[in-house]
Amino acid sequence: MPELTLDGRPLLVAPGTTVAAALLLGGDGTSRTSVSGQRRAPVCGMGICQECRVTIDGQRRLACQTLCRDGMRVESRP
Amino acid sequence: MKVDILIIGAGPAGMAAALAAAPSGARIAVLDDNPAAGGQIWRDGPQAHLPPLARDYRQRLEAQANIEHLPATRVVALAGPKALLVEDPEQGRVIEYDRLILCTGARELLLPFPGWTLPGVTGAGGLQALIKGGMPVAGERIVIAGSGPLLLASAATARDNGATVLNIAEQAPWSKVAGFAAQLPRWPHKLLQSFGLFHPGYRANSHVFEALGEGRLEAVRLNIGGQLREVACERLACGFGLIPNLQLGQALGCHIDNGAIAVDAWQATSLADHYAAGESTGFGGSEKALVEGAIAGHAAVGERNAAQRLWPQRQRWHGFATALNAAFALRDEVKHLARPDTLICRCEDVPLAAVADHQGWSQAKMASRCGMGACQGRICGGAAQALFGWQPPVPRPPFSPARIDTLLQLGADAHSQA
Ligand SMILES: Cc1cc2nc3c(=O)[nH]c(=O)nc-3n(C[C@H](O)[C@H](O)[C@H](O)COP(=O)(O)OP(=O)(O)OC[C@H]3O[C@@H](n4cnc5c(N)ncnc54)[C@H](O)[C@@H]3O)c2cc1C
Ligand code: FES
Numbered sequence: 001m002p003e004l005t006l007d008g009r010p011l012l013v014a015p016g017t018t019v020a021a022a023l024l025l026g027g028d029g030t031s032r033t034s035v036s037g038q039r040r041a042p043v044c045g046m047g048i049c050q051e052c053r054v055t056i057d058g059q060r061r062l063a064c065q066t067l068c069r070d071g072m073r074v075e076s077r078p
Numbered sequence: 079m080k081v082d083i084l085i086i087g088a089g090p091a092g093m094a095a096a097l098a099a100a101p102s103g104a105r106i107a108v109l110d111d112n113p114a115a116g117g118q119i120w121r122d123g124p125q126a127h128l129p130p131l132a133r134d135y136r137q138r139l140e141a142q143a144n145i146e147h148l149p150a151t152r153v154v155a156l157a158g159p160k161a162l163l164v165e166d167p168e169q170g171r172v173i174e175y176d177r178l179i180l181c182t183g184a185r186e187l188l189l190p191f192p193g194w195t196l197p198g199v200t201g202a203g204g205l206q207a208l209i210k211g212g213m214p215v216a217g218e219r220i221v222i223a224g225s226g227p228l229l230l231a232s233a234a235t236a237r238d239n240g241a242t243v244l245n246i247a248e249q250a251p252w253s254k255v256a257g258f259a260a261q262l263p264r265w266p267h268k269l270l271q272s273f274g275l276f277h278p279g280y281r282a283n284s285h286v287f288e289a290l291g292e293g294r295l296e297a298v299r300l301n302i303g304g305q306l307r308e309v310a311c312e313r314l315a316c317g318f319g320l321i322p323n324l325q326l327g328q329a330l331g332c333h334i335d336n337g338a339i340a341v342d343a344w345q346a347t348s349l350a351d352h353y354a355a356g357e358s359t360g361f362g363g364s365e366k367a368l369v370e371g372a373i374a375g376h377a378a379v380g381e382r383n384a385a386q387r388l389w390p391q392r393q394r395w396h397g398f399a400t401a402l403n404a405a406f407a408l409r410d411e412v413k414h415l416a417r418p419d420t421l422i423c424r425c426e427d428v429p430l431a432a433v434a435d436h437q438g439w440s441q442a443k444m445a446s447r448c449g450m451g452a453c454q455g456r457i458c459g460g461a462a463q464a465l466f467g468w469q470p471p472v473p474r475p476p477f478s479p480a481r482i483d484t485l486l487q488l489g490a491d492a493h494s495q496a
Contacts, residue, residue: 014124018211021124025214028294030197036427039293041197043424043457045207046118047111047152048185050452050479051424060479061167064211065150067113 004072019063019074020045020052031063031076081107081146083378084162084175086326088147089117090364091356091371092181093135098375098384100142107173108139109148109164111478115139117183117356118203119364125239126210153326155475155488160351163475163488170484177351177378180327180339181371184320184357186228187460190422190430191415192288194316198295202317206232209239216240218312221298223247223286226319226406233277236315244309246277247284247300249318249412250405255282258405265365265398285412286316301411319406320361321460325473327354336360337463344385345374353378362399369395413465423458425451439468452479 003012004022011026020042023029030039031052042052045064052063055075063074083099085092088110096108108115114122120132128136139145150166157163161174186201193199200208202224209215218241222229225248233243248255287299287306297310327339333348334340338360345353355374356367369392376385416422418431428448436442439449439462448462449455454477455462459470476485 014212016122016124016212018123018208018213020208021212021214025212028197029213030294034195034424034427038195038427039197040195040424042200042208043188043204044186044201045204045211046185047478048453048456049188049201049424053452053479059481064208065112066167 002068002070002072004068004070004074006074007076013068017068019054019056019061019066019068019072022068022074023052023054023063023076027076033078079107079171080174081105082176083107083179084109084173084177085179085181086110086153087117087181087183087356087358088112088115088139088149089181089183089356089367090119090135091183091358091367091374092117092179093139094368094371095179095181095353095355095375095378096145097135097138097142098372099379100145100375102379102381103144104379105144106142107146107148107175109151109153109173111150111152113150115147115149117367118207121207121210123210124212152478154477154480154484156329157488163484165480165484170481170487172487177353178330179345179371179374179378180332180347180352180354180358181356181367181374182323182326182358183367184322184361185456185460186317187319187321187464188316188457189318189412189415189461189464190420191286191316192417192420193290193295195421195424196289196291196295197293198291198312199289199314199316202232202315203228203320204317205313205315206235209235214239215313218242219244219310220313220315221245221247221286221300221309221311222315223249223284223298223300224315224317224319225249225408225412226317227402228317228320230277230280232315232317241313243277244279244311245284245300245302246280247286247302248280248282249285249409250282250407251409252282254405254407258401261401265394285415286314287415289314318408318412318464320357322358322360324358324470325454325456325477327358328472329475329477343389344377344382345370346377360399361403362395363402366392366395366399408464416465422461423448423451425453425458428458433462434466439471442468443471454478
């Protein structure tokens, strides 16, 4: 089972879990803050809306199309 | 990298195309932006249950030595004649091809309504995809709204994973939904798949009015057959049917007709050596995608007899697609749910008031930044087309946000070709 950190907290998830799912498993499910300051969460689940973009190991990535891996660092808050 | 046949999209259409073309010995690559093959309907994950047919296609794809599957790879830009710049988590690179098959599928049509940006609101197919990827919904109260058989599929996935589905609000009138259901015995397999999932909370002639909550969804106000009703819930999944993903076809210069990539009987587009199959040529479900993909695969390797043998089967699923699209056509009410302060562009937080008075998409974009954000107008452009009839402009690269080192490859490549 991969263990990642989500906003600094450790989280153990089932193999094959997307980072989008991890956001709710280990937090409130939100992924980013919009330009006017609203918290947002994944919407389309399929790589279109870009609402799920988070920072993974220092890179901007889509949470819904990224699988959780051991040692991954996910940040949802700037 | 250079291949004989490059296939964009590893859903049912892309997999069928690859498997049909493979016996010719051609060198084939199938790229897809998801981590696993399967597309929308056969999406894998910890909470997904793949049907045997999906497993069979995936195993055969893996087993073919001349098919290379490139997962987690997206198309970033055109890189010259018959060449595309692509990016995966590790690298950016140019793939040259001799023939291309576009199997880019469809996305959900998301229409704006007050509160649709609240966390807890997702697409209908979106909810299904997120659950399959492991998102927990056990114990949640869920409202599903929008249009089409996907609402029922999404409800079934939510229920199977421990959620309570309170309501399913279908915007189409009863007469049309019932008429569609009555035709379903013509496609017996589909009967099981969609209307076998009938739910006691299902209401036609109904739609979402607004989503309510402070910082996250707390309740939904529904219009059920003309009566407003407030329902407390943790989640709202709302999608108004599917729209073909055209961006790449459009950028390549393929002729677009009626919101879909136009193809002839061989699934060939208006551009020589470029084919298209599946939902990108029009919404119609996985059986249509499979048969169109196989025809495109055969045609792309010159096996016209094999392709032609599949025409009657395609005809049958085109009949289903026509019935589906007629039954779930959008009613005017659902195009007027947004209020002046409702955000239309979720990327740049642009409200309806800032775009509604413009003549067309380009003007609105210039004045308000609507459509200039990360999704490149894939969400708000689809909505603006439904709401105002604005034609989406030809997309500009990068087609999706890309890393600088990937884009630099394009410069290097352009220089070496110059
Ligand atoms: C969210 C969602 C859920 C659905 N659920 C169901 C269901 O439960 N039952 C059902 O019968 N039908 C469902 N459908 C309908 C479904 O689209 C079809 O049944 C079937 O999956 C269509 O097959 P396809 O191969 O044409 O397209 P898809 O299955 O959509 O496959 C296209 C693939 O191409 C990828 N892609 C697109 N553009 C690019 C690009 N530029 N670069 C890289 N990759 C790209 C996509 O990510 C996708 O994986 C769903 C559709 C959506 C949008
Ligand atoms: S949820 Fe829409 S892109 Fe990830």
